[in-house]
Amino acid sequence: MSAAEDVVTEAPAVEAVPKRAMTLGTGTSLLVLAALLIMPVFVKNFIIFQMTMLLIYGLAVLALNILTGGSGQFSLGQSAFYAVGAYTTAVLMEHFNVNYALTLPIAGVVCFAFGFLFGQPALRLSGVYLALATFALATAMPQLLKLNFLEHWTGGVQGLVVTKPDAPFGLPMSQDMWLYYFTLVVVIAIYIFSVNLLRSRSGRAFMAIRDNEIAASAMGVDVALYKTLAFGVSAAVTGVAGSLGAIAVQFVAPDSYTITLAISLFLGMVVGGVGWLPGSIVGAAFIIFVPNIAEGISKGLSGAVFGVLLFLVIYLVPHGARQVAILGQQFAGKLRKN
């Protein structure tokens, strides 16, 4: 590596992950899928609701993983895309009586456009500077939602109440269970799409940009196009997660989509393992359940306890759930040899 190149390209902030290592083996995938399918039959509605939220946050973390793990760009602004998706669904459902299922693709398209447009100026920035720009987006979003001229649609600070859909065709299912399966189908579809995207030509282009921009452009990759495309796809998936979130929670308000959400999603990605798609669900579990555990340990110091737990995770398994999975695989391999 020449000195000149050192100056031009910084050391990649995201470790290069080979595309095969981004997914689970078929056997494990089917096992996880079966568990997700059967589980709701045995638990209370509240747990089903929590599982739905787990899938939804998992989807949002997955979206960030495509952006950061795939194309190597940082974003602290995912909460803004999530909010746009949630509000699109809420406004369409409550003001225009659009069916909830139809609002998801609309939210996806709206967010794709939003993300793609945001990706244009973001092209000039990289690394921490890009993170800062997206951070600004996340901070601005709750205030934008409170704007007076939007208030007629968004309900201002009061937010909007969303009606929860019943199970269709008279299925003997609670609203929570129906929504869980609905979410599960959407999440699986998007997961398969993401895996295929990253294995496709576009995915290879993303990864080439992540690993070395100059080399990628030398190979003929349109760096500008693929960078903005990654932003668009990530925003679209986040938007769909936001839509599902709005339906599950039955309420949208500016206070729901603050910078805290963006940081949580970022945290989920790191804990799950950057660039490892199945880790998204593990990361989502971390951001949903660990604060509850922390609160159980100490109410006054829940934030500090959460910090300590996070620190332990980062210190012991710096590559997150992916590292645990690899260790498990090696262990299983050893057992088989013996």
Add this chain to the structure above:
Amino acid sequence: MLAVTGKLAAASLALALIAASASTASAQKKYDTGATDTEIKIGNIMPYSGPASAYGVIGRTEAAYFKKINEEGGVNGRKINFISYDDGYSPPKTVEQARKLVESDEVLLIFNSLGTPPNSAIHKYMNSKKVPQLFVATGATKWNDPKNFPWTMGWQPNYQSETQIYAKWLLKNKPDAKIAVLYQNDDYGKDYLKGLKDGLGAKAASMIVIEESYETSEPTIDNHIVKLKSTGADVFMNITTPKFAAQAIKKNAEIGWKPLHFLNNVSASVGSVIRPAGFENAQDIISADYLKDVADPEWANDPGMKGFLEFMAKYFPEGDKLAHESIVGYGVAQTLVQVLKQCGDDLTRENVMKQAANLKDFRTEVLLPGIQINTSPTDFAPISQLRLERFKGEKWDLFGDVISADVGG
């Protein structure tokens, strides 16, 4: 077989007799989820973390108060099991915690959950589940809507009723006033403004000369004050939160604007607003209140205040006894205990709401003299009275009678 049935019949007859004799002694015991012979489970959701964590003191005061009640034998012999969760003031988290309380912990009711957005998020859920969302800790007017939301009730005077009281006073004492309004651009500010306009009625358009709003993100509101002064208004309606209220009082003095200054109750704290703004700048400001101020020497020998201070010393010594939140938590917890007492042995959710809507002239001794808590099946606003007060020297002086204003949501 016959013998067995005979025995069973005898046993059931005996049981029936016992039950009958028991029911003559006391009303029949009826329970919903969350209540038993020995325990009443109460849920609560507070922002212990996050931007609004200062309000967490309310939840901690309540926990301490229920501990006191339990040590003294509980309510009608039942201990209160107070389960309080953190939502960080984030509505989706509030929904999760509310569902956890209702479906997993199986509480009888959710009590004093804090904040307008978090409570809005669970409003529909609580009412469709028919679980009481009792005495919510927000002043929004929409909680007083028994027809559409019969399972939700507020506690503190709502924002609209406070400005209605100012409007009533103005119409009577200063009918030719030119009013300049400064309000925070959110639900709280708008609720206050609506109360003022409703209270002034037809004269609102002619009396209000300017409505100026500010955003919480603005570092200072000095420019707004200058603009208000330039309109030549002689009444200043100051609908701002503590930090901005202190700035406004200070700026008024700096630029020599001396209108009749109304300061909303939200910012009537001597410690966090008036003292930082300077006592000399705050003379003759008018406000309204319903609770006694711990810092006010007038209540030094007041039995109600003494009871509160003893409670704080014994059960919540680490808490700040001067904090407004502590005294609110104490007062609202006392109100809940009164409701549970009235419920007797009929601890169903329906009866809890029935009794909460059946408070007659109830007083917790931290309320200002003359203020009473009254509810009815059509009035879900427990405290709808306030007393006007004027700042003199280093404290608020009450003046005039108790004024009522009932506003529905």
